Amino acid sequence: MEENQINELVHSFITYDYNNLSINTEELDDGKFFSIATIEKNLGKQIFTPNFEAEFKLIKAISHPEIKKI
Numbered sequence: 001m002e003e004n005q006i007n008e009l010v011h012s013f014i015t016y017d018y019n020n021l022s023i024n025t026e027e028l029d030d031g032k033f034f035s036i037a038t039i040e041k042n043l044g045k046q047i048f049t050p051n052f053e054a055e056f057k058l059i060k061a062i063s064h065p066e067i068k069k070i
Contacts, residue, residue, distance in 0.1 A: 010051045012059055 014022060015033075023031040045055055 008049060008051050010049070010055050012052065012055050014059065016065060 021033065039048070039056060042048065043056070048056070
């Protein structure tokens, strides 16, 4: 492994109900929920990591029709 290489583990989840979700602060220092529209608006603007953006495109390609049409 190169000295300057950054490793990242990405876990992305899709939900249709934000009301009953919370972040377990004992396991995560930081976490956020983004709407599909917010993600789409910020792709390519260095808001998200390249790994997340690649995973998002894959999820969108195979996911529920409501997500595909956005």
